[in-house]
Amino acid sequence: MLNTYNKSLLQSLCSRIKSKQCQRSLASPAASVSPRKAEKSPEVKRAPETLSFVMNLFRGRAILDQVFPYPLNLNDDRREMLQMVLSPTEKFLAEVNNPFENDEKSEISKDVLKQFAELGAFGAVVPEELEGAGLNNTQMARLAEVVGANDLGLGVVMGAHQSIGYKGILLFGSDELKRKYLPDLATGRKFAAFCLTEPSSGSDANSIQSQAVKSPDGKHYIINGSKIWISNGGFADVFTVFAQTPIKKPDGTTRNQVSAFVVERAFGGVTSGPPEKKMGIKGSNTAEVYFEDVKVPVENLLGQEGEGFKVAMNILNNGRFGIPAACTGAMKYCIQKTIDHVTTRVQFGKKLYEFGNVQEKVTDMIVRHYATESIVYMLASNMDAGVQDYQLEAAIGKVFASDNAWHVCDEAIQLHGGMGFMKECGLERVLRDLRIFRIFEGANDVMRLFVALTGAQFAGKHLQQLQKEIQSVNLSALFGELKRQVIPAVGADIGQVLHPSLKQHGTDVTKTIAAFGSTVDKLLKKHRKGIIDRQYELIRVANAAIDIYAMVAVLSRCSYTLNKSGNAPHEQKIAELFVKQASARAQENLRQAVNVGDDHIALISKIATDVFGHKAMIQQHPVDV
Structure with missing residues (x-):
């Protein structure tokens, strides 16, 4: 039986075809289109396909190739190499x-950086033949x-150097550029x-003003411009410049x-400002970098001209x-310090860990860490397996980890009381250090919109293709979409691929995925291209997507552990608690995304517009009323 929603869908789909033709089609699908009609039907360009779990999530599909089984796969040699x-x-x-x-x-x-370099830490993923560690x-x-x-x-010095600083040479550099630069950098x-x-x-990378113009002889690019907030900018020798x-x-x-x-500093014309x-x-160097008539050989172009954004x-x-x-490591540090503190500190005649509120906070910290760690190693392992389409998973990992690390550190300070506020404790430094990670490499607000809009665009292309196929009377598309809407989570019930003890939790997540796909579908049909301006809804859709991906990572990892060890009761409890919490959050975000009234959003906008118009808060102080 079709539910009310799917009956409405069928009616909507059929309205795009002449009513008599649609009725005839439903009565006898195989004989619904004559050969001559089929020959005249316009060819429909296929929408893109991908195995990315998060991309497919936006179509309400559970495509599990990259998430089950948990993709961690380090052989004995790799494990030994890592320990070394x-x-x-x-x-x-x-x-x-x-x-x-x-x-x-x-x-x-x-001197400290020199000793760190001797460990191979600055060339971790550079091949050994180029003097890297080969990790x-x-x-x-x-x-x-x-x-x-x-x-x-x-960690920032290390990451700014190899994760982004010279990563362009690894990814896009010619063999000559790799041989020239990577040994010294690694x-x-x-x-x-x-x-x-x-x-x-800032977040709008396409709006940069720096210029690179070819010299008259065509042998160099002449670069002029300036960059701000550049990590390692004060002492770097080699720059990837846009x-x-x-x-x-x-x-x-x-x-x-x-x-x-x-660009090399040695080319001349490259200068740096004082440390910010x-x-x-604070241990990492951040500075402005200036480029004045810097002559860069044409061979030092990465990729093709005009492909810098890519x-x-x-x-x-x-x-x-x-x-x-790095955030996962910081979380672990904060949690261990907190455990040490609450198991020794006595208040009101009890150890702190005996209080229910303390137990709740510490458990929450542990659950957040477990979920973050699960995403980190799912993402890294997929990259090692050669997966190419992981942009949304990477964005989610960054947002989820930096938000959770900040929360965990803040709670650690809270549980330490006044001691946590003191410099000697060390947590205040970690909190200050962590704050930038919610801004670094794509501010979390922008990353959420990136996840939602990229996923919605992917789903929208498939919806657009469906409409074209229906208009050309492609009935296989009609019935395929109808089936998808009746059973939205195409691919698999997640419960069926998990360890038996986690089966019900997986089935519950599958239902959440179906609800997610239905929500995106409704928003696209309601707002169409206007969805790009619906940030209230988009942020909530992104938050739901983040929680769903995290739930899948957690269940996949826990199932991996259970299959290997046979019994992991503590880890299973963590996974079960996270899924309960994240599922409730996701469902609430989806509810808000669909049910928000325009009057609610208009009220938010009016209050903000009033304030921006006056360039100040304008409500009256109670003393002055």
């Missing part, structure tokens, strides 16, 4: 690097996690920086488009797992 890197790194972090001193002096000494992304994530637990400032003999942000362009280049179009016109370049004074990550996005997507990995 981690052991000296942990010793270095405990005995050499001093995060308190780095924070106090607002720098990490060159894969999963191993790199574990290294970043360990560093993040000790000193996020050092060993820390030289340092790299990523130069994208400008005073007029600048506008004039591109000639087939119609004879010229238009500026962003291109990417490898920051809230946190280069930048690929670099950021590829390196984005480093942030959640």
Whole structure:
């Protein structure tokens, strides 16, 4: 039987076809279209397909290829290799690097960086033949996690150098560029920086003003411009720089488009401003970088002219797992300090851990950490497996990890009381350090909109294709879509691929995926292209998508553990609690996305417009009424 919604859908779909023709089609699908009619039907361009779980989520589909089984796959050699890197790194972090001193002096000494480089930490994923450590992304994530637990400032130096600084050379550089630059960069003999942000362009990377114009002899690009807030900018030797280049179009016109370049400080014309004074990550260097008539050989172009935006996005997507990995380490540090504190501190005649509210807070911290860690290693492992379409999963990992790390650290301080506010405790430094990660490499607000709009665009293309196929009387499309709406989670019931003890939780998540797809479908049909301006709804859709992906990562990881060990009661409890909490949040966000009234959004807009119009808060103070 069809429910009311699906009856309405069928009526809506059929209204696009002449009523008699539609009735005849439903009565006898096989004989519904004559050969001559079929020959005249316009060819419909197929919408893109992908195995990305989050992309397909926006169509209400549970495509499980990249999430089940849990993709972590380190062989014995890789595990041994990882331990060979981690052991000296942990010793270095405990005995050499001093995060308190780095924070106090607002720098990490060159000697400390030199010793860190000798461990291979600055060339983690560079092939061994280019003097790198030859780690894969999963191993790199574990290294970043360990560093993040000790000193996020050092983690930023490491990440700015290799996750984005010279990542463009790894991804887009010619063999000659790789041989020329990577050995020195992988060993820390030289340092790299990523130069994208400008005073007029933050999240809007296409609006940069720096210019790169070819010299008259065609052998160089001449770069002029400036960049702000560049990590490692004060001491880097090699820069990945993005600048506008004039591109000639087939119609004879010229238009500026962003291109990417490898620039050396040694080229001349490259200068840096003084170190910025920051809230946190003070040990890392952040500075403005200026380019004045810098001559860059044409061979140092990364990718093609005009493809700089694509280069930048690929670099950021590829390196984005480093942030959640470091945040996971910081969370673990905060949780362990809290456990040590609440199991020894006595108040009102009891140990703190005996109070129900303390138990709730610590449990919440542990659950958030488990979910974040599950996403980190699912993402890194998929990248190692050669998955290419992971941009939404990477964005979700960054948002989820940085938000949760901030919350966990804040709660750790709360549970330490006044002691947590004191410098000696160390948590206040971690909180200051963590704050930037919700802004770094794509502010979380922008990342949420990116997830929602990219997913909605993907779903919208399929919806548009469906409409065209229906208009051309493609009845297989009609019945295929009808089936999808009746059973939205096409692919599999997640409960069927989990360990038996988690089956019901997986089935519940599958139902949430169906509700998600239905919500996106309703929003697209209601707002069409206007969806791009519906940020109230988009943010809630993104939040639901984040929770659903996190639930799938958690259940997949827990099932992986149960299948290997046979019994993991503690881990299973964590997974079950997270799924209950995240499912409730997702359902509420979906409800708000669909049920919000225009009057509610209008009221928000009116209040904000009143304030912006006066450039001040305008409500009366109670004393003055």
